[in-house]
């Protein structure tokens with residue numbers, strides 16, 4: 284019998300590796316930039332054409348490669364960064380698998396040009412789909428220039444997965460931002476289609492780099508942090524609790540200089556914020572964890588985004604403890620956990636939408652925070668919005684007869700200024716007033732959106748808002764839809780957008796916060812899903828902002844108009860986020876509770 288099993292040829296191995304390493308243009312940028320940083324570059328230029336599908340060019344002034352090394356670099360498992368298996372646990376470099384260049388070469392037309400320090404001329408290799416087509420000397424300054432063009436030209440199936448240029452470029456900007464945050468000492472320049480997107484000069488501090496990349500205004504709301512304990516060090520910046528996002532998009536975490544997205548790290552960070560951040564809100568964080576390389580295994584994933592810790596528990600409690608310690612001066616942790624000994628053993632603090640701020644000025648920050656919380660409260664729409672929703676309206680007898688389920692309920696009262704207690708026949712009905720109002724607002728917005736009659740209100744002075752690259756790209760892609768929703772935005776140079784109108788329905792709102800949420804929602808929904816469902820997600824966010832919160836006492840006429848409005852809309856069973864609007868307890872259930880049956 285002949286054997287069925289074959290050893291795969293090199294070319295196929297490279298394409299398989301490329302499947303893991305090169306998901307999209309931004310993966311190429313990540314690998315090439317990491318190589319430049321490993322080569323000790325002081326300046327890196329990134330030129331992108333057509334979202335990276337046409338061209339990705341990275342030029343650095345690092346140590347360069349000799350002619351022989353250039354050929355070797357294209358071989359699989361060829362690296363200058365490892366020599367023994369022990370090195371795997373002592374990594375100081377970003378790369379080490381020796382897979383990136385051959386993988387990229389196998390799915391693109393690749394040109395490598397390099398000139399090491401002691402050499403008078405450089406050398407150049409051109410390859411197509413991993414096959415060398417040309418090699419020869421070339422004149423150039425010290426460093427390396429790598430050009431990957433026509434990505435996936437020989438793998439059409441992969442090419443089909445690419446999104447619009449702007450979306451792909453958004454991912455690239457994200458990758459460059461992450462690496463640039465980790466290396467303020469390196470000059471990063473990013474261009475798209477010949478236009479400079481950013482030019483981040485060498486900086487002495489992380490704060491200066493954060494200002495360059497994420498915007499100077501954000502800096503005001505970030506707290507510096509630098510805490511060490513038993514070989515572990517955490518440094519960087521985290522946001523005050525009032526500055527938060529609806530997703531994890533603004534959390535940047537690095538381990539030993541490498542950007543990672545790790546479950547343990549993220550969980551520990553959020554644990555540090557527990558009880559100071561509203562449920563479902565996430566901080567802004569740029570955090571660097573330094574630890575002995577042998578304590579962490581980065582070789583668990585081809586893109587090296589995930590890691591494994593030797594002592595996961597210790598890392599977790601160090602991180603959450605450090606975050607807590609940093610937040611302490613501005614937070615009310617002590618009040619929330621009067622006797623809690625350790626973050627890991629303490630029970631989760633009760634979620635409260637309105638934090639209690641004791642008047643006693645125990646610590647110097649308290650006053651500032653209280654002020655911030657108060658102004659935050661003022662910015663929320665809860666104060667202004669209900670008026671527009673509760674146009675008091677007395678039901679005529681005829682209307683009362685026609686009224687639906689909710690309108691016919693007998694109102695018993697309001698519980699904890701958040702729930703309506705009603706009676707339906709013999710049943711007890713509990714209604715979550717916030718969820719109910721959210722659903723009403725959502726259904727109304729949906730109807731107005733479908734009818735195209737959403738009323739706008741022009742701002743006296745257009746508000747210029749600076750977003751990060753990803754946010755601004757997503758918003759720019761959706762200007763027409765946003766305008767339909769009453770948010771007329773105009774590109775205002777770079778990452779800024781000028782806001783000219785808002786939906787009248789929303790009254791006074793924190794538009795910046797809302798638009799960031801909209802961008803995050805759009806990112807989460809993705810371009811492939813129907814516009815309609817993306818819009819509905821946005822509407823749900825808007826409805827939530829416009830809705831009355833829990834913790835507000837309602838007058839009887841307000842309650843009855845809320846119940847009547849609930850009858851007018853579809854899907855009244857849950858709020859747009861899926862939380863229930865109503866719960867029913869039958870007399871039987873209540874009697875069983877009191878053992879009366």
Ligand code: ADP
Nearest residue numbers: 318322356362363378379380381382383384427
């Ligand atoms: P790895 O980074 O895992 O070693 P790569 O395939 O990314 O594998 O690169 C292979 C080798 O090519 C690297 O080990 C390095 O020696 C060399 N190299 C790649 N890019 C550069 C660069 N920009 N400057 C200098 N050397 C480079």
Ligand code: MG
Nearest residue numbers: 314318378383
């Ligand atoms: Mg590499």
